[in-house]
Amino acid sequence: MPNMSLTRNEMPVQDADVRNKNFKEVALGYTEEQAVDEAKRCLNCKNKPCTNGCPVQIDIPGFISKVAEGDFDGAYAVITKSSSLPAVCGRVCPQETQCECKCVRGIKGEPVAIGRLERFVADWHNANSTGAAEKPVSNGHKAAIIGSGPSGLACAGDLAKKGYDVTVFEALHVAGGVLSYGIPEFRLPKSIVQKEIEGLKALGVKVETNTVVGKTVSIDELMNDEGFETVFIGSGAGLPRFMNIPGENLNGVYSANEFLTRINLMKAYKEDSTTPIKAGTKAVIVGGGNVAMDAARCAKRLGADVSIVYRRTEKELPARAEEVEHAKEEGIRFCFLTNPIEIKSDENGWAKSVVCEKMMLTEPDASGRAKAVAIEGEFVEIEADCVIMSIGTSPNPLIKSTTAGLDTQKWGGIIADDNGATSKSGVYAGGDAVTGAATVILAMGAGKKAAAAMDEYMQNK
Amino acid sequence: MFEILEKKCLNPTVTLMRINAPRVAKKAEPGQFIILRTDENGERIPLTIADYDRENGSVTIIFQIVGATTEKLNHMNEGECLHDFVGPLGRATETEGLKKVAVVGGGVGCAIAYPVAKKLHEMGVEVHSIVGFRNKDLVILEEEFKNASSKFVLMSDDGSAGEKGLVTDALKSLIDSGEKYDRVITIGPLIMMKFVCRLTKEYEIPTVASMNPIMIDGTGMCGGCRLTVGGQTKFACVDGPEFDGHLIDFDEAMARGAMYKQFERKAHEDTCNLFKEVK
Numbered sequence: 001m002p003n004m005s006l007t008r009n010e011m012p013v014q015d016a017d018v019r020n021k022n023f024k025e026v027a028l029g030y031t032e033e034q035a036v037d038e039a040k041r042c043l044n045c046k047n048k049p050c051t052n053g054c055p056v057q058i059d060i061p062g063f064i065s066k067v068a069e070g071d072f073d074g075a076y077a078v079i080t081k082s083s084s085l086p087a088v089c090g091r092v093c094p095q096e097t098q099c100e101c102k103c104v105r106g107i108k109g110e111p112v113a114i115g116r117l118e119r120f121v122a123d124w125h126n127a128n129s130t131g132a133a134e135k136p137v138s139n140g141h142k143a144a145i146i147g148s149g150p151s152g153l154a155c156a157g158d159l160a161k162k163g164y165d166v167t168v169f170e171a172l173h174v175a176g177g178v179l180s181y182g183i184p185e186f187r188l189p190k191s192i193v194q195k196e197i198e199g200l201k202a203l204g205v206k207v208e209t210n211t212v213v214g215k216t217v218s219i220d221e222l223m224n225d226e227g228f229e230t231v232f233i234g235s236g237a238g239l240p241r242f243m244n245i246p247g248e249n250l251n252g253v254y255s256a257n258e259f260l261t262r263i264n265l266m267k268a269y270k271e272d273s274t275t276p277i278k279a280g281t282k283a284v285i286v287g288g289g290n291v292a293m294d295a296a297r298c299a300k301r302l303g304a305d306v307s308i309v310y311r312r313t314e315k316e317l318p319a320r321a322e323e324v325e326h327a328k329e330e331g332i333r334f335c336f337l338t339n340p341i342e343i344k345s346d347e348n349g350w351a352k353s354v355v356c357e358k359m360m361l362t363e364p365d366a367s368g369r370a371k372a373v374a375i376e377g378e379f380v381e382i383e384a385d386c387v388i389m390s391i392g393t394s395p396n397p398l399i400k401s402t403t404a405g406l407d408t409q410k411w412g413g414i415i416a417d418d419n420g421a422t423s424k425s426g427v428y429a430g431g432d433a434v435t436g437a438a439t440v441i442l443a444m445g446a447g448k449k450a451a452a453a454m455d456e457y458m459q460n461k
Numbered sequence: 462m463f464e465i466l467e468k469k470c471l472n473p474t475v476t477l478m479r480i481n482a483p484r485v486a487k488k489a490e491p492g493q494f495i496i497l498r499t500d501e502n503g504e505r506i507p508l509t510i511a512d513y514d515r516e517n518g519s520v521t522i523i524f525q526i527v528g529a530t531t532e533k534l535n536h537m538n539e540g541e542c543l544h545d546f547v548g549p550l551g552r553a554t555e556t557e558g559l560k561k562v563a564v565v566g567g568g569v570g571c572a573i574a575y576p577v578a579k580k581l582h583e584m585g586v587e588v589h590s591i592v593g594f595r596n597k598d599l600v601i602l603e604e605e606f607k608n609a610s611s612k613f614v615l616m617s618d619d620g621s622a623g624e625k626g627l628v629t630d631a632l633k634s635l636i637d638s639g640e641k642y643d644r645v646i647t648i649g650p651l652i653m654m655k656f657v658c659r660l661t662k663e664y665e666i667p668t669v670a671s672m673n674p675i676m677i678d679g680t681g682m683c684g685g686c687r688l689t690v691g692g693q694t695k696f697a698c699v700d701g702p703e704f705d706g707h708l709i710d711f712d713e714a715m716a717r718g719a720m721y722k723q724f725e726r727k728a729h730e731d732t733c734n735l736f737k738e739v740k
Contacts, residue, residue, distance in 0.1 A: 171680050173498060173545040210547035212680055216484050238682040242694060249687055249713055251720045258683035274504040274529060276724040349716035396681055
């Protein structure tokens, strides 16, 4: 008999007043009992609407029924048929707009907590699995992956499982891309990311850190001189945007990328870190996406009084509802319909305050969202010695500018077809480098699709 | 790994190291830089490439001991390995079409000015090198500069080496004596570059300054190295590190350079104390 409770099992979390002072993971995960109880809420629908909502088409009722039986290893096997990074996606996927919003249980009551179950299964596997991955037999073909973020890791994993000799090139000193430098420890512990990467290495994947493709070596050199038959570009969208308002280069003003990289990659939040960070006493974060929430919650943990400034209203916030909730619980203030026009300086060249214009919503614009326009003559000045610009990123032009024959969009995205094939023969691309900033799961899906296409290309060569 | 193949003390505060980094050596050009970390928990610091040898796969860096990381670096020896070494980053010095150039270096900036002078000299460009130091103990690369220049002027603040005075004094007198440069390339402390650029602007001589701001990734990702050039925000790591000196907002660059001064001072002291204890 299914569990007909209208509400899902709550996942234990660190208390808001405790967690807003540490960088440990906020959500603590289900116990076995909670997971089994939650899994029993699934009706095992024949037409699997949830699976249709999943960008990588995980057999969701399939893995959940295994959980209900207490066969957690079996559940893991079902998930990994479609997903390369379950411990990551179970934490950072926007399930509420993907699988969970399609769940029949959600029509009357709360949907099955699919994300929490995915996370449980992956964590259980990581904690209990003893079987080491077997290195597949080599097929003698070489593939290069540029970037070790979600798309690159997914692509590398799928190719390695088929026996390809895969090398991942990473510009930074640590692999993981945005999973390492962007998403904070309290949302995605770095040990989980490293575990995924160790898993790939066990499959024979080589990871070359400190290699900036486009500078250290070019794609043409990889293909012509180093024998790589195919290349996958998963270099992400790492270039920060600024507003181009007066005062943006003052001391104390960061891009969210810099702020988060100092904290996540360089561990600047630790007492003994060699990399400094200044979250100030009063921090203002500009923007309303997940990255803005991450930056705000980091600043809070570093002791600042934090406000998020967003030009539209709460309804239009692009961040996940859960992240917004968490931020509010942790004591972060939201200033809606507010748009910065200038950052003012103290006498030493440090940010002192942010001058904002008040906004109102009008007709929807091309993106379908209500357009925010300034209300004439209405301004507000917010005190801030730290200002973090979190208004989006765009693809890095480094690869485009050093690879002949690679077509890109006007805004910088690499042009690729549904299978990731670019205008250059043998070169594939996927993830944020193609779509612009999106989600981990979409990038992972693109990496997997490209891996299948690269496999076909190399087999038919 | 990135082994230290050679270590040489150039003066009490400046050290040269030749690092095994074949991929970087293969691509390096004058004007570009690398980012290194000494150890697993080290910070990332950018250093301009002082020289490279494509055949034996080595890259030379010259650094001044100014903070915790350079202090740690200076305590490493031949045979030891740097944890990370990535590059070459940034754009190479533009040398095309030049006939006569004044290279103006100050302090440890001369380490970066030298490979530029050398390349120009090898290309057949007439090079006048003007280098300045605080005193005679801090002079580096004197012979090397002489060999790469048709005119070499050494300046020191106290007159203990070469002539007493600033590099701007020397540059001004050369220009006033009729030397016609089609470009001035200046590398050194921000305040020195600011005044070199102010001088050459008066004389309308195109001038390039090499910037070395605080940065993390060096690939355009963090934006920490941004500066204002001609009213526009530029990233030193990907758009530079060399920019039109007449358009750089040097005052802003100086303020940004001092952003973590307190932290850096304390980190340096802590590191020094640590090494003292070990002794």
